[in-house]
Amino acid sequence: MTVPSRRRFVAGSLTAGAAAGLTAAGVAPAAAQDTPASLGDAATVTPGDPRYAELSTRGSNKRFTAHPEAFRLAATTADVVAAVDDAVRAGKRIAVRSGGHCFENVVGDPAVRIVLDLAAMDAVTYDPRRRAFMVEAGARLMDVYRKLYYGWGVTLPGGASATVGLGGxxxxxxxxxxxxxxxxxxxxLYAVEVVVVDARGHARAVVATRDDQGPLGELWWAHTGxxxxxxxxxxxxxxxxPGAPRGCDEPSRLLPRPPGTVLSGMVYVPREGLDRASFRRLVRNHGLWHERNSDAGSPYAGLFGGLVMYGRPASPDAEPTPAAVSFAHMDGTRPDAERLLRAYAEAVADGVGGSPQISEITAQPWLTATQDLAASQDYEVGRQKIKSAYLRRGWxxxxxxxxxxxxxxxxxxHDAASVSLQSFGGRVNTVPEHATASTHRDSVLKALFMNTWQDPDADGESVDWLRRLYRDVYGATGGVPVPGRDSDGCYINYPDIDTADARWNTSGVPWHRLYYKDAYPRLQRAKALWDPRDVFRHTLSVRPPHGR
Known part of the structure; x- marks a missing residue:
């Protein structure tokens, strides 16, 4: 999830929707499946190719461009194996891209010579042999939602951005x-197919499942966070x-079914009249509500909301903006859904000065509401810096x-700065902390700090402004949300290289504890098993246990 765009909210009405030896140990190559034809000679794009410029800038964060020796375009797993084999044999660093939504410069790192682009791998099908839905890594979230929903009436509880690739x-x-x-x-996640490189430098594809033990079980687990x-x-x-009926081969019963109707509403908080005391009250209200209503058994388990707090535009000629918007989507199939949603909005606005306005509640089909939420946040593009935090308690x-x-x-x-607090907890927190590699299992909110601007000459100032904001919010814990009573670290899908920089992280807590907590040693062991040559690496990658 990312933040809904300020422009979309302001422009809309208040009622708008709201390893070596592993083969010998029994790890076999992935079973052959029906896949698209290889792209063949079209798979390699070099600087002389007219497609190179577009591929160079295909990414959501316009701060970064990629200028590798070549892009390799994959349509099949075999294409990926061949490209990895070629790169490893030639001693060239590789990076992979699916949707292009990485917030740090992983693909554009000058050390990367080969970029594997998986955009063409976008199939979504049902696999009766595994009794599971197969989705290729280049498929984008909204396409996945549409295909699962129209085909079988099911979905995945994934993010809102339409163009995020499932791969990352x-x-x-x-x-x-x-x-x-x-x-x-x-x-x-039931199974994952991964192209790995063994200690001899040979690439191959393996499939690891939730049912596997040993090295394959560790590979599956490592890909769950x-x-x-x-x-x-x-x-x-x-x-x-995991709770699907045992032995069931009816696809419509194997993944969650979304609600037929979603209710939406919002609280609009004007900047005029919102003094410091009222702002404190707004943040406190939102945090306390989530502390009290984030159990899996709560009637509010079907509510997802956010408090989006916007920066004041630097230019007096800029369009007017609110100080904040609190939006919420609620499972509309509950008989008391409208009452619950109204009570939520009233709790957020309670005692807040500056004349907050509570919108009417609107109803939409689930897919329409999902598409509208995606449109609201995908509208804003540009040069960006982003940071994150898990909150066990409100600020x-x-x-x-x-x-x-x-x-x-x-x-x-900056053109658009925001800090948002988004609903978390519920069923997320019922999974044991180490059952998956996603170990943040007792937070009630997730925070997202984002700055977006357009002028390349503003990069230094704009990045520095967000760095200082984040550092000062977490000044009591060394500039980062150290896991403890109130905070629980950071979200790896919003990578932030500053967490590994002693200038901005003075906590003494290493970056990997913020993202992985006590799971990091196990991830390191999986790294040693499956990437013994450290082929797949970047600034915030899992380090080999005794390596770099």
């Missing part, structure tokens, strides 16, 4: 508007909920004061 989304856990009701996307670009290249996923008053000061300042260069 699931490896980091994946969460969204249905996660409080159904858990993380990775909680429904261990982050992308760490162990190999994911080419295909298979999804079946304190001193943290709200920091937000108020920064977001109301005008001494900055």
């Amino acid at each position: 989304h699931v490896t980091g856990g994946g969460y969204g508007a249905l996660s409080r009701a159904f858990g993380l996307a990775a909680d429904h 261990g982050g992308g670009g760490n162990f190999g290249i994911v080419t295909r996923y298979w999804f079946r909920s 304190r008053e001193d943290q709200a004061d920091v937000l108020y000061t920064y977001l109301n300042s005008t001494g900055h260069r």
